Amino acid sequence: QVQLQQSGAELMKPGASVKISCKATGYTFSSYWIEWVKQRPGHGLEWIGEILPGSGSTNYNEKFKGKATFTADTSSNTAYMQLSSLTSEDSAVYYCARSRGNYVLDVWGAGTTVTVSS
Amino acid sequence: DIVLTQSPASLAVSLGQRATISCKASQSVDYDGDSYMNWYQQKPGQPPKLLIYAASNLESGIPARFSGSGSGTDFTLNIHPVEEEDAATYYCQQSNEDPPTFGGGTKLEIK
Numbered sequence: 755q756v757q758l759q760q761s762g763a764e765l766m767k768p769g770a771s772v773k774i775s776c777k778a779t780g781y782t783f784s785s786y787w788i789e790w791v792k793q794r795p796g797h798g799l800e801w802i803g804e805i806l807p808g809s810g811s812t813n814y815n816e817k818f819k820g821k822a823t824f825t826a827d828t829s830s831n832t833a834y835m836q837l838s839s840l841t842s843e844d845s846a847v848y849y850c851a852r853s854r855g856n857y858v859l860d861v862w863g864a865g866t867t868v869t870v871s872s
Numbered sequence: 873d874i875v876l877t878q879s880p881a882s883l884a885v886s887l888g889q890r891a892t893i894s895c896k897a898s899q900s901v902d903y904d905g906d907s908y909m910n911w912y913q914q915k916p917g918q919p920p921k922l923l924i925y926a927a928s929n930l931e932s933g934i935p936a937r938f939s940g941s942g943s944g945t946d947f948t949l950n951i952h953p954v955e956e957e958d959a960a961t962y963y964c965q966q967s968n969e970d971p972p973t974f975g976g977g978t979k980l981e982i983k
Contacts, residue, residue, distance in 0.1 A: 799920070799963060799974040815971040849919050857967035858910055860931070862919035 756780040758788075758850050758863035765869050766840050774866045776833045776850035783831040784808030787853040790822065790835050793865070794846040804853065805833060840870045874898050874966050876975035884981040890952040893978045895964035897945040908968035909947045911940055914977075915960045923962075924949065956982050 761775040776788060790802040803814035807826035814822065821844075823836045837844055848866050851859040875898040885891040901908045907927035912920035922931045924940035927947060939950045951958055959982045964975040 798976050799965075801972045801974075813970070817971075851919075856908060856926075857965070857972040858922065858925045859912075859920070859965075860922050860925075862921070865919055 756852070756861050758852060758861055760848075760850060760863035760866045763867040763869070765871065768841055768870055768872055770840050770870075771836055771838045772840065772868055773834055773836045774848055774850075774868070776835075776863050778831045778833070778852070781852075783826075784828050788824075788826065788833040789851045789853050789857070789859055790824065791849045791851060791859075792846045793849065797846075801857075802835070802848075807831075807833060837868065840868075842870050844868060845870045873971060874901065874969055874973050876964050876966055876973055878962075878964060878975035878978050880978060881976070882979040882981065884983050885951075885954045886983045887956065888953040890950060891954050891958070891980055893949040893962050893964075893980075895942075895947045895949070895975050897947070897966055899969075900944045901966040901968040902944055903968055907943045907947070908966055909940070909942065910965045910967060911938075911949045912963045912965065913958075913960045914963065920963060951980075954980075954982060958982060 757779050759777045764772050784807045787804045787806050789804045792800045802818045805812045805824035812824050826833045850863045852861040854860045877896045879894045909927045911924040914920040928940045961977045961979045963977050
């Protein structure tokens with residue numbers, strides 16, 4: 755069964771960094787792009803960017819360049835997203851999702867809630 | 873970026889009736905004969921779920937009461953007949969141009 759399992763909720767201080775994980779099972783991890791999506795109440799869904807685990811190739815939404823960094827470990831079938839210099843604007847639910855091509859997101863993780871608060 | 877405008881923002885439909893959700897793109901999402909518009913369903917506390925891809929293709933495992941249509945800049949998601957379990961928020965997403973973008977969502981209530 756194809757699944758993406760995300761790490762648990764994080765409570766972070768402003769200015770800190772956080773690293774979220776997304777572990778894939780049930781398919782060839784290296785062959786599919788992993789997408790990252792942000793969701794905040796009142797702001798809908800925003801595409802942050804993507805990584806192709808097999809090559810390490812990445813694409814970022816211009817809006818999130820400098821904020822998000824993607825990595826992937828093919829030995830553990832896990833993708834990571836690091837968010838830096840956290841502010842209250844980064845408080846959101848972050849999803850990883852598999853793209854089967856043309857940004858068709860067919861499998862999603864359960865989401866990781868990041869709360870930034872002093 | 874391509875802006876997707878969904879309407880209505882919310883609607884209430886009686887059990888067994890038809891729900892129609894519109895998504896208008898700020899520019900065409902067609903390319904080489906295909907329309908790069910996808911639809912997702914999201915229930916509270918859950919991630920989005922793919923329903924329709926490439927405007928009109930039903931994702932595997934999705935009931936046939938869901939259907940999508942449209943091309944260019946105008947797209948529609950229909951649900952008929954609506955069931956209780958269809959209460960959710962629905963999002964369109966264009967995948968023709970970077971960055972992929974989502975509509976603001978339409979909340980469906982079942983009467």
